[in-house]
Amino acid sequence: MDVFVINPTITSRWNEGTQHAYASAARPGTRVTVLSLDWGTASIESQRDEVLITPGVLGRAVEAEQAGADAVIVDCMADPGLQAARELLDIPFVGPAQASMHLAAMLGHKFSFLTVFDQDVPPAEDLVNRYGLSSKLASVRAFNIPVLALEEDVDETVRVLVELAEKAVREDGAHVIVPGCTGLAGLAPRIQAGLRERDCEVPVLDPPSVAVKVAESLVDLGQSHSKRTYAPPPGKELRWPTSIPFTT
Amino acid sequence: MDVFVINPTITSRWNEGTQHAYASAARPGTRVTVLSLDWGTASIESQRDEVLITPGVLGRAVEAEQAGADAVIVDCMADPGLQAARELLDIPFVGPAQASMHLAAMLGHKFSFLTVFDQDVPPAEDLVNRYGLSSKLASVRAFNIPVLALEEDVDETVRVLVELAEKAVREDGAHVIVPGCTGLAGLAPRIQAGLRERDCEVPVLDPPSVAVKVAESLVDLGQSHSKRTYAPPPGKELRWPTSIPFTT
Amino acid sequence: MDVFVINPTITSRWNEGTQHAYASAARPGTRVTVLSLDWGTASIESQRDEVLITPGVLGRAVEAEQAGADAVIVDCMADPGLQAARELLDIPFVGPAQASMHLAAMLGHKFSFLTVFDQDVPPAEDLVNRYGLSSKLASVRAFNIPVLALEEDVDETVRVLVELAEKAVREDGAHVIVPGCTGLAGLAPRIQAGLRERDCEVPVLDPPSVAVKVAESLVDLGQSHSKRTYAPPPGKELRWPTSIPFTT
Amino acid sequence: MDVFVINPTITSRWNEGTQHAYASAARPGTRVTVLSLDWGTASIESQRDEVLITPGVLGRAVEAEQAGADAVIVDCMADPGLQAARELLDIPFVGPAQASMHLAAMLGHKFSFLTVFDQDVPPAEDLVNRYGLSSKLASVRAFNIPVLALEEDVDETVRVLVELAEKAVREDGAHVIVPGCTGLAGLAPRIQAGLRERDCEVPVLDPPSVAVKVAESLVDLGQSHSKRTYAPPPGKELRWPTSIPFTT
């Protein structure tokens, strides 16, 4: 099966790492292709950033379906474009935040979501609320490291995340942890190990891996999103500065 | 005071009517300027449309502030760009949906929101939920007339809306009506009169008028949105096909 | 336009200050008249107080409408008599708590309400709940200064309020502050300035000013409360020790 | 034990019937005394009515405690004065609505509340909400018979109530019925029998009887309301047209 992952930024230098992160969670026979954007921002840390990258996400999603993808994943924990892309696609469009929050809700009493900056807390809480999971949320906490700096000192990043996760467990009652940035891909096992050392282990999910599993599951099940929620847009005049296949 | 109204579509032929709708609700001394977009769609009836017009809304909002506006209103009941624009602006950015839903919640026990198409019901319910007003919502009902056809036969449009509003009052327990499309600007009094004839009068708000009042009130109060919720975006690389002042 | 403000206590010595507080927020052409009560208590700090002053509020409200008022505001953050007065009036009856809580909900992610005594916390939470805004509430905190002592040492009052507001922002996640006593009228800018000095500025609303704006807005819009929520009381025998125009 | 029942109206002609209704639910050794008011309205069918009778309720409640009552019940399904009276009393003050709604919530999945007029639906829903029982509410429905006419044709009253209760059961999913007016005292068994005949029997509570049981239970347990929720009012100047023991 073919899974296309959209890196919703204008930066392609991490696409190889991203490809590896998703592919290592895929089962044999699942091919992973990573695409980044022509227009937008270098990372997504504000609502402004999200607005600017979402048109590109829609374009890449339509291209992926046309190229034969079986499912599309957007590599960002804001799940940018999820609603709109599903209007345009028949194949599953999976958001790692939605997928991992629902899995977290299945695995324990309450979960905490670790987001990038303090200013990302309100939209993260809004996202949990939109997905209907407010009663399963222990807390949203911010680690306040810029996305593009997460890989600069991975040990330090892990240390900060473990500390934050421990607070979520001990002070907020989190029983599952959802790292809220796909820039943390692959670090979940180290964060969980850090909690174990501090005697407060809980499952720490790796959202990219969870997204792959949900994508594979939906393809196996022959199911996709409901077209009653995500109907195709009515036809109308549309003007766009570059050629992107926005129309259905 | 200067209020800029962003018509978030690529259609400018109704800008004069829009200017009139907003200006007629403004008090003496409030100047209303209407701007439409270079890029996007001709109307907003889907999540795809909303994604495509929002970058343009941000651009116009920043331009308005630079041009000396005291407040900005986006002329669409999805309040597109509200979160992101507030990150970029110091002056108030008012959404007519947010403004009129909160006023509706103040005036009666529950309100109903009349949206365009059936497929707009889920995002409308999500919007009410995001604004924290779910417990004040009687129902969302769709009138299923395309936005661009609302003005073709205004009498018929009013007839359909009155009928739908009556159902909301009698069957859903609505005590206030919020017409959920700014294409209905100015029709609220006729819809309310229709309800009165059918012996079930309730307040029918005119969201553009309510938005003007909220904008004027905020300017009078010297207040704006909280920068703790809407912090300026962290600086970063940004690439965009046309010149729009996205950066702060 | 004529706005009548009911000071819902038996104390008239602050009426001049109250008149000034409301008038200074009004736009040119809005006349503000303040009335206090014949019977009741000297301040409102308990449910008992609220019960004893509400009949007088209804009386003054009806008198105001008969005297040609365009809108009535009750000068207390418990919004005493709001439901009952609306049954008796056609003109808008505005509660500063309802008005400022809804505006706060529009301006930021969550708001905190600063009430008088610890024992006022439950009724304040009940009020937020009745207005449908529980999901937008960060916290209710009490400053524990008697209402009648708020003006004794204004600097000290401001100091206590700033400290409490800072806790609401830093510990509870408040992004907007609503001072929960109209005895604090006019102090909002000083409280907000205090937060700015402590590097945690958020909008601090002045509820009397917000109430004036909502009253002016409703008069401009030609709207009032829904008579489906607030129907006139059925006629019946009524006995009262003093002559007050309770009947419709 | 001595239970005082406050008939919160200026009408005393039904006090004998009320005494009988409560006494017949009391166990041996419980004495029931009924008191009505000097000032207020002849029935309670609006928020205005509730405002006007509540000061008298407080007065009678304090008098009852001074006269040696072990508990006080207010004979109205709006539970008028419950919060304020508890500030003034150490002995239990029981509201039949609160008592019967909580019992209803214990006995079945969801309950319906049958209120007097359509205009009483919003305050009834607010009451359920204030008591924290919204998730156990199937519906509030109005029977639209004036309180003072309920006893004119009791058979007709029962017929209307049975019909309404059946709709609550079949259409709204009610598994318990709470008649929402103490003017229906004693009719619960006949309503339940009517449902049985129509093959949809569910428990129909008699709120006055439930209130007696809760009063007796609290006295037996040596418990009363929490003084942390209902603290005595701070002392202050108070002016009232008649001599009523409002002060603590």
Place this chain on the structure above:
Amino acid sequence: MDVFVINPTITSRWNEGTQHAYASAARPGTRVTVLSLDWGTASIESQRDEVLITPGVLGRAVEAEQAGADAVIVDCMADPGLQAARELLDIPFVGPAQASMHLAAMLGHKFSFLTVFDQDVPPAEDLVNRYGLSSKLASVRAFNIPVLALEEDVDETVRVLVELAEKAVREDGAHVIVPGCTGLAGLAPRIQAGLRERDCEVPVLDPPSVAVKVAESLVDLGQSHSKRTYAPPPGKELRWPTSIPFTT
């Protein structure tokens, strides 16, 4: 009246104490009979324990009804078997958790529930949620003393409970305390006295006593649970290792 109390464990050595705890709360004329189980666990501190004792609870409940009981109480704050037993019984089946949580909700703004172990917090929160009382819950806190050790050093048990209750009052805003283990039967007055000494008295309920009062009240009222919620199980093949009267 005859009230049967099921001790849902295989331990009978405390039955005499249990009988005394319940009987001392009963009014004259209420006989209390305590039964323990043949199969199950020695205490209930996990979901596994609850699963293993519940079949025995159903058996004892049916036997009690057959033996002429007027009401049945299960002596455990997880209310094990409440739903299933009500399907099998016509007489009231009372859970002390449900009874005391609802009474707590009537007596104050919010209540805290003191449970056994940290691992019992999630099921306790689920229970509050199932009973529809989440909005009245201040907190669930665990005292972390094994059930079978509660009586080893009663003074120490009281000391720990007072300390935990004080935290619930001061830090969580609890206005009523519900001790969440019937192994604490009879200690409520001592815990409440401890709070009084620490100047933060609130009602501390004794759940077994509350359960007796609710049982007596239901018998007095001639009411029981709704058979629309708790319908008799459809007949079917059933195999069980011991003879227990599971069938209706």
Place this chain on the structure above:
Amino acid sequence: MDVFVINPTITSRWNEGTQHAYASAARPGTRVTVLSLDWGTASIESQRDEVLITPGVLGRAVEAEQAGADAVIVDCMADPGLQAARELLDIPFVGPAQASMHLAAMLGHKFSFLTVFDQDVPPAEDLVNRYGLSSKLASVRAFNIPVLALEEDVDETVRVLVELAEKAVREDGAHVIVPGCTGLAGLAPRIQAGLRERDCEVPVLDPPSVAVKVAESLVDLGQSHSKRTYAPPPGKELRWPTSIPFTT
């Protein structure tokens, strides 16, 4: 990978069909083993049934883990024993209701759950509530065919289910359907096809298939439930009529 499916009834005649249903959804390399119970009931249609089969489910779950299973699924839409079994197991224990409700919540705005009998509606709503998904629930509707009769006339079963699903879509706003009985395994595609013919297609999930996918995903991810929610039971005396490995 080895997935053990527990048929939580004393009936083994459908185990072959059950094995086929689960195995056909499994990917190559996933072996499915079905086990039924020694003690309990022939089907699960009441709370009584659920109580009687759950001890056996725990026993089989422990045996499965001891036999080398990688994951366990309980084949019933009440997810019987989910909480308790997770206390006893380290490997994932998957409930098809939890798994399919969360997937349904991901795929559309709201879902409906089709349960067996009217009396199963309250526990089904309680289950949705416990899983934190109330805000995503459109409705629970009952098809009122006994579980053991579902296979007698499959065409008729499908016809009834399609009709019920259509009502859920058109009247309740369901955008995804969750058949609420594993006795309907394999019929989802036919129900969805029936909706398509009636022009109201939405995804109809096959809960056993979804459960297999969630089990496979968890094994792939190396994750399981949180031991902070599902801690091992404290050791204690335990007595049981048959030899079942209840102890950890």
